[in-house]
Amino acid sequence: MKLAIEYLTEVEQKAEKILFTGLDSAGKSSIVATLKREFSKIASIAPTRGAQKRIFNFLGKTISEWDLGGQRSYRISYLKSPNKFFENTSVAIYVIDIQDNERFDEALSYLRDVVDKFDELAIEPTIYIFFHKYDPVLSQNALNKYKEIIMDLKQNIIEKIKYDDFHFIKTSIFDISSIIKGISEILLELFPKAILIEKTIKEFAEKSSAEGVVLLDNNSLIIGDFFIDNEIEELLNNSMPYFLTLHDRLKNAKSEEKNLENGLFSIETAGKFFIFNKINLGDEIEPYFILIVKGSTDYEEENIEILSSLLKEILKKD
Numbered sequence: 001m002k003l004a005i006e007y008l009t010e011v012e013q014k015a016e017k018i019l020f021t022g023l024d025s026a027g028k029s030s031i032v033a034t035l036k037r038e039f040s041k042i043a044s045i046a047p048t049r050g051a052q053k054r055i056f057n058f059l060g061k062t063i064s065e066w067d068l069g070g071q072r073s074y075r076i077s078y079l080k081s082p083n084k085f086f087e088n089t090s091v092a093i094y095v096i097d098i099q100d101n102e103r104f105d106e107a108l109s110y111l112r113d114v115v116d117k118f119d120e121l122a123i124e125p126t127i128y129i130f131f132h133k134y135d136p137v138l139s140q141n142a143l144n145k146y147k148e149i150i151m152d153l154k155q156n157i158i159e160k161i162k163y164d165d166f167h168f169i170k171t172s173i174f175d176i177s178s179i180i181k182g183i184s185e186i187l188l189e190l191f192p193k194a195i196l197i198e199k200t201i202k203e204f205a206e207k208s209s210a211e212g213v214v215l216l217d218n219n220s221l222i223i224g225d226f227f228i229d230n231e232i233e234e235l236l237n238n239s240m241p242y243f244l245t246l247h248d249r250l251k252n253a254k255s256e257e258k259n260l261e262n263g264l265f266s267i268e269t270a271g272k273f274f275i276f277n278k279i280n281l282g283d284e285i286e287p288y289f290i291l292i293v294k295g296s297t298d299y300e301e302e303n304i305e306i307l308s309s310l311l312k313e314i315l316k317k318d
């Protein structure tokens with residue numbers, strides 16, 4: 001079988017490469033679609049043929065995302081030409097369907113093959129194992145069972161596959177924030193600037209007496225966040241996807257209202273005020289979005305402007 005990728009463009013060569021791999025039907029393309037907020041497409045995703053690539057920008061860097069279709073015939077061809085598919089990987093995300101216990105052995109065996117290819121290519125990307133389909137809609141009993149399964153799998157992987165840089169994350173497309181948070185953390189690891197941004201957000205939160213702040217980029221990835229406690233963290237994580245979807249809708253609707261044009265809206269619920277706003281970062285960088293939760297509605301435009309100029313400074317190319 002002949003697969004499409006024969007050469008890398010210049011842009012791709014310079015990009016940080018994120019590789020999604022694992023068995024067929026593990027959920028890789030659904031995760032990618034969730035990241036793109038293409039929820040309506042998820043139900044009709046077909047098995048991926050060969051390597052599906054996308055290029056996007058994160059914190060001013062180019063990321064190339066590779067979604068490797070996991071059907072057996074494809075896996076065989078990737079392993080035969082590792083330099084075409086695995087070369088240059090910065091981060092590998094290995095997706096395992098935790099609800100498909102009959103294929104755990106096969107999943108671990110292919111993981112070992114992939115690790116062997118990284119060795120062969122003399123690269124050491126960080127490998128994130130996604131224990132996927134850990135659905136919050138499952139009953140408590142089922143979740144407990146899956147927790148045990150995950151613990152066993154983890155132990156098995158650590159014992160049987162020698163690799164220094166494994167990380168483990170539980171994800172589900174029914175918990176959108178598990179995916180956005182997971183991928184954002186992975187990408188932030190690649191950027192030393194992330195620490196500076198985190199600090200800037202904390203200062204912003206304190207100045208504007210916010211209880212929680214999430215800063216997102218135009219791909220709805222989290223650039224940084226701040227929470228006064230776990231309760232606020234959970235509240236914001238759970239509501240973030242809805243704000244993003246709402247924003248998508250409003251963006252496409254023509255509005256005469258100045259506030260909506262600026263991307264600003266606020267909602268009061270459960271005694272908390274949620275404020276969502278666009279942050280303009282000049283002509284060269286796509287705007288970011290900020291979600292703030294606080295105990296009062298007062299909204300300091302001035303602080304947002306300070307934040308915006310600090311971010312511009314941090315994101316300037318060095």
Ligand SMILES: Nc1nc2c(ncn2[C@@H]2O[C@H](COP(=O)(O)OP(=O)(O)OP(=O)(O)O)[C@@H](O)[C@H]2O)c(=O)[nH]1
Nearest residue numbers: 024025026027028029030047048069070133172173
């Ligand atoms: N219950 C549940 N099902 C999921 C989840 N994520 C994906 N699925 C389902 O799993 C099936 C396979 O998903 P895909 O995203 O096509 O899997 P893939 O890994 O891209 O498969 P290949 O392209 O063949 O390698 C689909 O029916 C999805 O709806 C999840 O978090 N929970």
Ligand SMILES: [Mg+2]
Nearest residue numbers: 029047048069
């Ligand atoms: Mg796929």
